[in-house]
Amino acid sequence: MLQQKDNNAPASGHLHLQRGQKSLQDHLCHLRFSVCAGRNRCGVSVGGFRRHCGILRHGAHGLFESSNALLNKFVENTVWSAKNNHADLPTDCPTRERHGWTGNAQIFFNTAAYLFDYASFAQKYMRDVYDWQKKDGKLPQIAPYGGVDFYMSFMDGSVGWADAGVLIPYRFGKLYGDDSLIRRQYDGMVRYARFMIKRCTQFTPLRHHLPLKGEAKKYIVNYGHSYGEWAEPADVFPNDWKNIVLPHPKESTAYTVFIMEHMMEIAGYWGKQQDKALFEKYRDGCTKAYRELITLPAYTLDTNRQAKLVRPLYLRLLDEKQEAFAKHRLVQAMENYRWRLGTGFLSTPFILDVLADMDENHVSGGGIHRCQGVRRQKGL
Numbered sequence: 001m002l003q004q005k006d007n008n009a010p011a012s013g014h015l016h017l018q019r020g021q022k023s024l025q026d027h028l029c030h031l032r033f034s035v036c037a038g039r040n041r042c043g044v045s046v047g048g049f050r051r052h053c054g055i056l057r058h059g060a061h062g063l064f065e066s067s068n069a070l071l072n073k074f075v076e077n078t079v080w081s082a083k084n085n086h087a088d089l090p091t092d093c094p095t096r097e098r099h100g101w102t103g104n105a106q107i108f109f110n111t112a113a114y115l116f117d118y119a120s121f122a123q124k125y126m127r128d129v130y131d132w133q134k135k136d137g138k139l140p141q142i143a144p145y146g147g148v149d150f151y152m153s154f155m156d157g158s159v160g161w162a163d164a165g166v167l168i169p170y171r172f173g174k175l176y177g178d179d180s181l182i183r184r185q186y187d188g189m190v191r192y193a194r195f196m197i198k199r200c201t202q203f204t205p206l207r208h209h210l211p212l213k214g215e216a217k218k219y220i221v222n223y224g225h226s227y228g229e230w231a232e233p234a235d236v237f238p239n240d241w242k243n244i245v246l247p248h249p250k251e252s253t254a255y256t257v258f259i260m261e262h263m264m265e266i267a268g269y270w271g272k273q274q275d276k277a278l279f280e281k282y283r284d285g286c287t288k289a290y291r292e293l294i295t296l297p298a299y300t301l302d303t304n305r306q307a308k309l310v311r312p313l314y315l316r317l318l319d320e321k322q323e324a325f326a327k328h329r330l331v332q333a334m335e336n337y338r339w340r341l342g343t344g345f346l347s348t349p350f351i352l353d354v355l356a357d358m359d360e361n362h363v364s365g366g367g368i369h370r371c372q373g374v375r376r377q378k379g380l
Contacts, residue, residue, distance in 0.1 A: 113176070114175075141156050
């Protein structure tokens with residue numbers, strides 16, 4: 001008997017097998033956990049069963065090994081996490097609702113493309129994303145869209161999630177040298193970029209009071225629901241329902257710059273000069289608005305929240321003086337948090353690049369060793 005278990009609804013399947021080597025494959029079935037158990041009439045030990053994850057093919061080009069055991073373990077865990085979370089969709093966690101989250105897809109794309117033969121998976125998922133696209137250009141937080149609670153629909157279009165519709169085709173072209181995905185989805189990508197542009201001037205009674213002046217008012221994004229950074233450690237920034245009800249002008253404006261910059265390059269590649277000029281206008285306008293926003297006390301760079309420093313450094317949003325301060329303040333924030341990661345969902349993929357670019361080996365490399373020291377102190 002092969003017994004299949006998950007946290008909520010245990011189920012079992014009974015299989016009668018003849019002697020010899022047999023291969024079994026699930027169809028239209030995604031199980032959270034599998035346990036092999038039962039009566040042994042053929043002298044076959046449970047250890048004789050082997051489970052294979054066939055959705056992603058692990059390419060030799062994605063192998064990684066270093067002299068640091070902790071880094072090696074991180075990579076091994078990443079490989080298995082990817083296999084667990086790519087049963088036809090880029091899911092959040094196989095123990096949860098198993099939706100195809102666009103945010104997960106975009107932040108993990110580069111890693112997946114290096115570790116696996118990922119091209120066909122990414123192409124298929126982009127079809128899922130653009131099949132959902134609305135008339136106003138909005139893209140989803142989840143694709144395909146099924147089994148989603150009604151109240152979550154307000155989160156569609158959230159920066160960092162819906163941006164997968166631009167970021168994945170762009171990165172696909174860079175990593176594979178293949179512009180077919182950009183070519184196929186270009187019109188939809190432009191519609192999404194224009195959707196982002198419209199949010200710069202839209203009004204909501206839930207908006208934050210931002211005493212900005214002049215041009216900055218035209219380019220700040222103070223509209224709509226979004227996840228913001230999402231899932232920072234609780235002792236850094238406790239999560240609460242208000243965090244997704246109210247706009248996130250800092251994150252939303254930053255990602256508008258990020259997407260405009262990508263779309264400028266893509267439009268230039270295809271010779272779409274009118275599109276490129278529009279995206280450049282909003283890239284520059286939103287950058288200036290962001291720089292003015294962080295002069296306000298509620299949005300200052302003088303913070304221990306690592307994400308608030310990592311994001312603008314990685315996205316190159318700051319002027320020279322602001323950048324120097326942010327780098328200095330990030331080292332302080334890391335020291336204050338004992339060199340543990342305090343970033344959330346969106347900025348964790350950025351932090352090592354930022355530390356490395358600061359050209360201080362004791363900062364990026366030292367963080368690993370200090371992290372190990374913390375683990376030893378805690379007996380981990």
